[in-house]
Amino acid sequence: xxxxxxxxLALSLLAAVGAASATRDADSAxxxxxxxxLFGFYDDAQVYGNTTWAFTQxxxxxxxxxxxxxxxxxxxxxxxxxxxxxxxxxxxWKAVDQVVDEADKRNIRVVFAIYxxxxxxxxxxxxxxxxxxxxxxxxxxxxxxxxxxxxxxxxQGEPVRTLPAVRHWLAWNEPxxxxxxxxxxxxxxxxxxxxxxxxxxxxxxxxxxxxxxAVVPGNKVACGVTGPRGNDAPRSSRPSTSPLVFMSWLRRxxxxxxxxxxxxxxxxxxxxxxxxxxxxxxxxxxxxxxxxIKQVNRLWGRKTRVWITEYGYQTNPPDRLFGVSxxxxxxxxxxxxxxxKRTRRIDLFIWFLIKDEGRLDxxxxxxVTRRGLRKPSFRSFQTFAR
Numbered sequence: 382x383x384x385x386x387x388x389x390l391a392l393s394l395l396a397a398v399g400a401a402s403a404t405r406d407a408d409s410a411x412x413x414x415x416x417x418x419l420f421g422f423y424d425d426a427q428v429y430g431n432t433t434w435a436f437t438q439x440x441x442x443x444x445x446x447x448x449x450x451x452x453x454x455x456x457x458x459x460x461x462x463x464x465x466x467x468x469x470x471x472x473x474w475k476a477v478d479q480v481v482d483e484a485d486k487r488n489i490r491v492v493f494a495i496y497x498x499x500x501x502x503x504x505x506x507x508x509x510x511x512x513x514x515x516x517x518x519x520x521x522x523x524x525x526x527x528x529x530x531x532x533x534x535x536x537q538g539e540p541v542r543t544l545p546a547v548r549h550w551l552a553w554n555e556p557x558x559x560x561x562x563x564x565x566x567x568x569x570x571x572x573x574x575x576x577x578x579x580x581x582x583x584x585x586x587x588x589x590x591x592x593x594x595a596v597v598p599g600n601k602v603a604c605g606v607t608g609p610r611g612n613d614a615p616r617s618s619r620p621s622t623s624p625l626v627f628m629s630w631l632r633r634x635x636x637x638x639x640x641x642x643x644x645x646x647x648x649x650x651x652x653x654x655x656x657x658x659x660x661x662x663x664x665x666x667x668x669x670x671x672x673x674i675k676q677v678n679r680l681w682g683r684k685t686r687v688w689i690t691e692y693g694y695q696t697n698p699p700d701r702l703f704g705v706s707x708x709x710x711x712x713x714x715x716x717x718x719x720x721x722k723r724t725r726r727i728d729l730f731i732w733f734l735i736k737d738e739g740r741l742d743x744x745x746x747x748x749v750t751r752r753g754l755r756k757p758s759f760r761s762f763q764t765f766a767r
Contacts, residue, residue, distance in 0.1 A: 383582040408572055419490065419720050421446035423691055424747070438735050438749065441758065443766035445550070447489040448593040448690055448731045449480055453519050454497040454506055463519035467526035474526060475756055478544065479606050481527060485545035492553035492690065492729065494562070494606070495520055495526070496587050507561050509580035513587040520591025524550070528597045548599045549729070551643055551690060552588035553606040556581040557622040565622055566615035573615045575622055578630030585636050601687050603641035605631070610649065612665040623663035632680040641686035641728065642677045646670055648694065651705050655717040667692070667717050674726055688729040689721060693746030696756065699737070700745045710746075710759035718765050732762065 421444040427435035428449050439447060457464075459472035469710040484491050495516075496506075503510040510516050546563070556577055567576035570674030585604035592602050605628070611621035622630070624644060646666045649659060655667040665673045677685050694713050697704030702719060705713065714732070723732040737747040748759040 384535060402725035418727050418730055419446040420444065420730050420762070421448065421489070421492075421720075421732070422735050423448035423731045423733045425434060425450050426738065427735050428648065429476055432479055432483055435735060436487055436489070439489055440487045442446045442735075442748070442763050443473065444489055444762075445766065446485055446729060447480075447615070447635075448492040448494060448551070449667060450497075450554075451477060451493040452494045452497045452525060453495060453502075453516070457499055457519060460499075460501045461514075461518075461522075464515065465525070467522045469522070472522065477660070478533075480548060481545050490549065491527075491547045492549040493523065493547055494554055494671075494689075494690070495523070505563070507559075507563050509562070509583055513583040516584060517587040517591040520550075520588045521594045522591075524592040524595035524597060524600060528550055528595055536720040546597075548597075548601060550588065550592050550600065550602045551606050551688075552569060552585045552604045552709050553581065554606050555645065556584070556606065557624060557627040558608045558612050559619060559621055565620045569613070575627065575630040575634075577622055578627055579634040582631060582636045583638065585631075589638055601640040601686075603643040603686075603690070604639040605642040605644060606690060607644050607665075608660060609645055609647045609666055610659070613663065623661070624665045624673065625663050628673075628676050628680060636683075639681060639685060641655060641688045642673070642681065643688040643690040643729075644670075644673055645691040646673075646689060647692060651697075651703055655713055655720060667720055670720075670724065670727075674724075677726075686728045687724075687726045688731075689727060690729060690731045691733045693733040693744070694729065695745040696737075699741055704745055707756050707758070711761040714758045714761050718762070 422439060424435065428447060456474060456477065456645060459471045461469035463469045481491055498506055498508055498510045527547035531544045532540045532544060533544060535541050543709055554561050557566050562577050562581060565577045566573050569763055589602045592600055606626055607624040615621055615625050644665060649668055658668045659666050674687060677687060693700035694710045695704040696707055696710050715761045718730060721727045734744055734747040736749040737745045737751040739751050748756050748762060750756065
């Protein structure tokens with residue numbers, strides 16, 4: 382009994398020191414975020430499926446941050462009885478903990494993108510939950526678990542260690558794209574309404590409220606996470622929403638608070654460079670990020686930061702339709718990284734992927750080929766991040 386009490390006291394002391402350190406780290410991170418940009422990668426297939434290899438590459442690349450999906454549907458396959466308690470038996474954090482631990486070992490920060498409505502919470506993964514309060518509760522549980530002072534226990538209930546902290550959070554992914562959020566448009570009183578914006582407002586507000594309810598210093602929540610273009614055609618076979626239009630509807634739908642607006646400013650054709658202006662005035666690529674920033678200023682104010690949470694160029698080989706040469710990928714990467722660094726409002730820049738996907742119809746924008754060979758872009762990122 383005495384040994385258990387002593388262990389608990391020792392762990393409590395360590396937790397207190399860890400919490401103080403985490404607070405200092407969060408404060409210093411907040412200061413750095415205003416002075417510079419964090420650069421990193423997003424590759425769930427490798428980060429979750431080949432974790433040790435992925436983080437070895439990230440370390441070699443000198444990445445400062447990794448974005449990964451916090452899959453609500455995977456962590457909570459059944460409804461929890463105490464949804465705001467990270468220790469509820471319905472939650473399975475094992476895979477997520479492993480990623481956070483590996484990132485912490487290599488001094489890489491994590492951006493969690495909360496996504497995926499479980500079956501018990503709504504109609505489908507890409508639909509707004511029936512009760513947004515369920516999403517809010519999950520976001521709160523996650524923010525508690527990765528607060529930097531959360532103690533996990535073994536099977537006997539003995540405290541083992543404190544989990545690392547996560548300070549960057551995203552609400553969903555590309556809600557202006559029907560792949561990730563349906564429906565996009567709805568006919569109401571003979572007028573088309575951007576239903577995706579109204580549904581996403583519930584998602585954004587729920588994630589923001591949940592993460593902030595954990596009262597963890599330094600926690601930042603970004604909403605938007607928009608794709609670069611959309612057709613704004615409700616009657617089309619695949620309706621979507623352009624980012625600037627989506628943003629206006631989002632404000633109208635009731636989104637008032639966010640720490641940052643996230644966006645994915647992909648190119649539209651293999652002949653386009655990062656500096657090539659898009660043909661559509663409603664699309665937003667790297668070349669006209671200023672248009673998005675002006676919209677952020679108008680709708681949410683100049684204090685709202687901007688995150689680029691997905692960007693990349695596919696290569697040929699193997700993608701002959703959309704890919705650019707290895708040389709051009711490396712050059713365009715350096716150009717885009719420099720553009721982001723010069724834009725003081727941008728705090729994050731995430732490249733997609735680390736490694737090319739195996740399927741030819743997948744994404745081939747990695748800095749490593751599917752056979753494990755490094756492309757010239759690997760060195761470009763490595764050198765830039767030095």
